[in-house]
Amino acid sequence: MSIRPIGILDSGVGGLTVLREIRAILPHEPMAYLADSANLPYGSKTDIWIQQRVLHLADQMVNRYDIKTLVVACNTATAAAAGALRGHLSIPVIGMEPAVKPASEATKNGTVGILATEGTIRSARLAGLLKAFADGLHVITRPCPGLVEMIENSEPGSAELRENVEQFLQPLLHQGADTIVLGCTHYPLLRELIRDIVGPDIHLIDTGAAVARQTLRQLTRQGLLGPPVDQPAIRLFTTGPTDVFSGVIQRLFTDLASVPVGHFTE
Ligand code: DGL
Numbered sequence: 001m002s003i004r005p006i007g008i009l010d011s012g013v014g015g016l017t018v019l020r021e022i023r024a025i026l027p028h029e030p031m032a033y034l035a036d037s038a039n040l041p042y043g044s045k046t047d048i049w050i051q052q053r054v055l056h057l058a059d060q061m062v063n064r065y066d067i068k069t070l071v072v073a074c075n076t077a078t079a080a081a082a083g084a085l086r087g088h089l090s091i092p093v094i095g096m097e098p099a100v101k102p103a104s105e106a107t108k109n110g111t112v113g114i115l116a117t118e119g120t121i122r123s124a125r126l127a128g129l130l131k132a133f134a135d136g137l138h139v140i141t142r143p144c145p146g147l148v149e150m151i152e153n154s155e156p157g158s159a160e161l162r163e164n165v166e167q168f169l170q171p172l173l174h175q176g177a178d179t180i181v182l183g184c185t186h187y188p189l190l191r192e193l194i195r196d197i198v199g200p201d202i203h204l205i206d207t208g209a210a211v212a213r214q215t216l217r218q219l220t221r222q223g224l225l226g227p228p229v230d231q232p233a234i235r236l237f238t239t240g241p242t243d244v245f246s247g248v249i250q251r252l253f254t255d256l257a258s259v260p261v262g263h264f265t266e
Pocket of ligand 1 (some may be wrong): 010011012014015040041042044073074075076077117120137148183184185246
């Protein structure tokens with residue numbers, strides 16, 4: 001058993017959609033969440049920049065918070081840096097990947113759309129997943145520049161957000177996708193809006209719950225599960241201004257609104 005926290009890393013609040021899923025099946029685990037908000041978005045940065053940055057932050061999380069495992073709750077960072085992180089850290093590293101395999105199993109008409117950041121869309125990791133699981137399917141990949149920033153900065157009901165999401169979805173709907181992969185951990189926050197735009201019949205798939213199950217398996221296998229405590233510490237940190245980050249949480253994660261936010265000083 002281990003009382004050390006699970007470390008969770010993202011460029012912003014998107015990884016909190018994964019934290020929620022982890023908390024749902026591992027309610028006794030302490031967690032330390034770091035948002036690199038000062039550098040959001042990762043999607044438009046180079047792979048080498050992301051890799052160096054994420055290696056640095058992961059080292060800091062090990063040193064400062066004594067994390068027992070690292071969940072890279074960001075598809076873009078996983079695509080750029082998961083291999084390097086696994087080679088570098090001595091704790092287990094769990095990454096995100098766009099749900100290509102589940103989508104290939106869900107589609108009935110063989111047409112799948114993938115929404116993700118530019119970084120994820122151009123990644124070798126996505127190309128590998130498509131090769132392995134989407135052979136013979138018609139796949140429409142759609143980078144969504146600016147969407148992560150818009151999710152963090154707009155009201156969920158804003159007309160501008162809706163207009164942009166409609167525009168990103170347009171080619172997928174036009175080409176008849178019956179299954180849409182939400183390939184960025186921020187996008188589950190748009191699930192209701194997307195559902196409203198695409199209607200009830202299209203599958204919307206993300207991998208937060210699968211990553212939570214993977215975290216449970218990994219901790220179990222390594223004997224690292226925490227003891228059954230009632231109120232495990234959840235700590236949130238940001239590299240950006242704490243008041244801005246807290247504001248985003250108040251707006252988008254009411255269940256986490258009372259968790260204090262600390263500044264990650266560099
Ligand atoms: N949540 C991150 C992801 O899953 C967003 C990356 C970004 O900052 O662009 O890709």
